[in-house]
Amino acid sequence: MSEIEMIAIVIDGRSIQVKKDSTILQAALDNNIFIPALCNSELVEPYAACRLCIVEVDDGRKTKLVTSCNYPVRKPITVLTSSDKVLRNRTITLEMMLSRWPNVQVIKDLAKYVRIEKPRYEHPAVDLNPNACILCGLCMRICEQGIWENIINFTNRGAVRAVRMPYDSDQPHCIGCGACAEICPTGAIIMVDDPNQPHDADMVRRAGMRITEEMIKFDEEQCDMRGVGTAHLVEIMDAYDLLPVMNYQYGKHEDTSKISSDVLRTFFTKGKPDGCWLGCAMACAKAIENFELTTGPYKGEKVLVDGPEYETLGGSSNMGIFDPRFVIEYNFYCDTYGLDTISFSTGLSFVMECYEAGILDKEKTGGLEIPFGAKDAALELLHQIGRGEGFGLIAGKGIRYMKKYFVDNFGADPDFVFDIGMEAKGMEYSEYVTKESLAQQGGYGIALKGAQHDEAWLIFMDMVNKQIPTFEDKAEALHYFPMWRTWFGLCGLCKLPWNDVEPADNAETDEPAKVPGHVQGYCEVFEGVTGKPQTMDSLIRMSEKVYNFQRVFNLKMGFGKREHDVIPYRSAGPVTPREYESRQERYDAQLSEEARIDPSGMSTEEKVAATRKYRESQYEQLLDAVYKRRGWTNDGVPTIEKLQDLGVDFPDVIELVKKHGG
Numbered sequence: 001m002s003e004i005e006m007i008a009i010v011i012d013g014r015s016i017q018v019k020k021d022s023t024i025l026q027a028a029l030d031n032n033i034f035i036p037a038l039c040n041s042e043l044v045e046p047y048a049a050c051r052l053c054i055v056e057v058d059d060g061r062k063t064k065l066v067t068s069c070n071y072p073v074r075k076p077i078t079v080l081t082s083s084d085k086v087l088r089n090r091t092i093t094l095e096m097m098l099s100r101w102p103n104v105q106v107i108k109d110l111a112k113y114v115r116i117e118k119p120r121y122e123h124p125a126v127d128l129n130p131n132a133c134i135l136c137g138l139c140m141r142i143c144e145q146g147i148w149e150n151i152i153n154f155t156n157r158g159a160v161r162a163v164r165m166p167y168d169s170d171q172p173h174c175i176g177c178g179a180c181a182e183i184c185p186t187g188a189i190i191m192v193d194d195p196n197q198p199h200d201a202d203m204v205r206r207a208g209m210r211i212t213e214e215m216i217k218f219d220e221e222q223c224d225m226r227g228v229g230t231a232h233l234v235e236i237m238d239a240y241d242l243l244p245v246m247n248y249q250y251g252k253h254e255d256t257s258k259i260s261s262d263v264l265r266t267f268f269t270k271g272k273p274d275g276c277w278l279g280c281a282m283a284c285a286k287a288i289e290n291f292e293l294t295t296g297p298y299k300g301e302k303v304l305v306d307g308p309e310y311e312t313l314g315g316s317s318n319m320g321i322f323d324p325r326f327v328i329e330y331n332f333y334c335d336t337y338g339l340d341t342i343s344f345s346t347g348l349s350f351v352m353e354c355y356e357a358g359i360l361d362k363e364k365t366g367g368l369e370i371p372f373g374a375k376d377a378a379l380e381l382l383h384q385i386g387r388g389e390g391f392g393l394i395a396g397k398g399i400r401y402m403k404k405y406f407v408d409n410f411g412a413d414p415d416f417v418f419d420i421g422m423e424a425k426g427m428e429y430s431e432y433v434t435k436e437s438l439a440q441q442g443g444y445g446i447a448l449k450g451a452q453h454d455e456a457w458l459i460f461m462d463m464v465n466k467q468i469p470t471f472e473d474k475a476e477a478l479h480y481f482p483m484w485r486t487w488f489g490l491c492g493l494c495k496l497p498w499n500d501v502e503p504a505d506n507a508e509t510d511e512p513a514k515v516p517g518h519v520q521g522y523c524e525v526f527e528g529v530t531g532k533p534q535t536m537d538s539l540i541r542m543s544e545k546v547y548n549f550q551r552v553f554n555l556k557m558g559f560g561k562r563e564h565d566v567i568p569y570r571s572a573g574p575v576t577p578r579e580y581e582s583r584q585e586r587y588d589a590q591l592s593e594e595a596r597i598d599p600s601g602m603s604t605e606e607k608v609a610a611t612r613k614y615r616e617s618q619y620e621q622l623l624d625a626v627y628k629r630r631g632w633t634n635d636g637v638p639t640i641e642k643l644q645d646l647g648v649d650f651p652d653v654i655e656l657v658k659k660h661g662g
């Protein structure tokens with residue numbers, strides 16, 4: 001990492017150390033030295049419009065007046081913030097401002113600070129509005145630089161210069177973030193469009209603006225959601241051995257760099273907020289324009305592709321395909337056929353492994369040779385699924401259907417296909433390797449709707465940061481996070497702004513994984529909309545009621561018990577000797593240190609069996625702990641006491657759970 005160069009400067013007789021290239025104004029602010037400034041904000045580039053921040057600089061050769069907000073410190077200098085020259089200049093500027101906008105509070109305050117009681121001039125374009133626009137340009141700069149829009153700008157010149165939307169009309173591209181109104185120092189911009197009539201729109205906006213500020217300040221160094229969206233996860237998952245490769249057998253691959261975010265960045269053409277959520281400046285959705293398709297009904301046409309996101313890229317590595325053009329094409333056709341890229345790619349990964357294991361062959365697939373990496377065959381099968389033809393009629397029905405079909409019709413070993421068919425409750429796994437995170441195995445297996453990580457993503461807390469070592473810790477996480485994430489669904493909110501950008505001080509909080517600063521923000525959003533104050537606990541309780549009710553509903557539909565929280569073994573450990581050997585050191589160490597089994601002298605097959613026994617028992621113990629924490633029976637059924645406590649003890653609910661031992 002390159003060293004930060006510091007430069008010694010003197011401001012008003014005080015010696016201070018300043019990072020090279022910071023502005024004088026920033027250096028002064030950081031050291032509690034006040035310099036009047038009206039058009040400056042750390043959220044936007046300096047513009048030097050108001051000229052109030054003027055200071056006198058002595059660089060050792062000459063002295064000069066400069067605007068401190070855009071003067072970078074590159075060598076030792078001496079700065080005077082209130083020399084006679086500075087004060088004379090600043091006073092004239094403020095007198096002119098006060099004469100034009102005599103009732104604007106920030107101008108009145110600064111005039112008072114420099115002891116102006118009454119300006120000596122009368123301005124021909126005096127504006128008596130206390131919320132007059134003072135032409136600082138902050139609003140249009142935050143719209144362009146912070147939000148990546150360009151909705152408002154200056155129009156006209158001289159006395160009639162003003163900030164306007166084009167043609168003075170509503171702009172459909174304005175995402176309603178309110179950043180322009182928030183940054184305006186005079187209150188000249190008022191947000192008027194409150195379609196849902198919230199109880200306190202300002203409270204909602206303030207909470208939103210805090211996240212917008214973090215996006216502007218930290219996104220590039222944190223997740224770069226605005227640059228590449230969730231594609232940044234590809235290289236992170238590969239580095240931690242978590243990227244699914246060849247139907248989750250492995251967690252990394254030497255060709256991952258070919259589908260990394262840096263490669264995708266060269267394809268992405270859209271750099272604007274997507275407007276999927278009113279007011280959100282995250283702009284995480286990416287798009288590729290003019291992409292020429294090579295297959296299917298639109299072959300040869302140039303199309304716009306919405307994506308790809310991480311899951312689509314991870315799905316590709318899962319099929320053993322490391323070609324960005326393939327990813328973009330299968331992304332497009334999944335969208336076009338109304339298919340989910342996760343279900344398609346996880347399903348195809350299963351097909352490919354079955355092909356390699358000899359369960360499938362060309363005859364059974366209708367002529368398709370489809371081992372891992374077969375991108376042409378993968379696209380052909382995608383089109384067959386889209387058309388409802390050939391082997392696509394089987395593959396399109398998902399892994400649960402294929403497992404049974406392959407056993408019944410192709411003589412597949414049921415144990416083997418159950419082990420490698422990555423679905424739970426009929427839903428295909430999303431694109432993370434969970435073998436080394438027991439908590440995440442539960443995150444997928446216990447999730448009410450199936451193997452989707454949107455209930456809980458605990459891999460880093462568990463495997464990387466080791467924050468939840470005991471069964472009780474994991475159970476607590478598998479209580480809090482599913483309830484918390486359920487809350488987003490209940491309120492119709494997107495989860496990404498919760499933890500894909502974090503407050504600067506998040507790491508210093510007691511529970512950084514919960515991002516408490518943002519949870520507080522959501523309490524304010526809820527109160528702002530409904531008028532009902534909330535706490536972190538009350539939000540969780542809201543979800544707990546619904547979550548338990550959903551579990552009862554699963555029960556009513558014939559699911560919702562321990563036997564339904566089962567997971568395919570590949571989710572928990574290595575199915576084959578080859579998989580074991582790919583992480584032999586780790587598995588051997590676990591056998592001896594945790595399972596207390598000496599692996600020396602054991603064959604790989606024996607070690608696979610011993611690891612399986614150990615890991616399956618760990619998963620069962622995890623279920624015990626989670627059910628207990630959730631107030632469920634050991635069979636995973638909500639107890640009557642729990643339902644009473646939550647106030648969802650309706651007669652038919654009680655009758656149903658009683659039947660199942662609740």
Ligand code: SF4
Binds near residue numbers: 177
């Ligand atoms: S609300 Fe947001 S997008 Fe709209 S003009 Fe203001 S800053 Fe720009």
Ligand code: SF4
Binds near residue numbers: 132
């Ligand atoms: S509307 Fe507000 S932020 Fe925009 S230029 Fe005028 S005073 Fe500055």
Ligand code: FES
Binds near residue numbers: 037039040053054
């Ligand atoms: S703050 Fe420097 S010119 Fe306005």
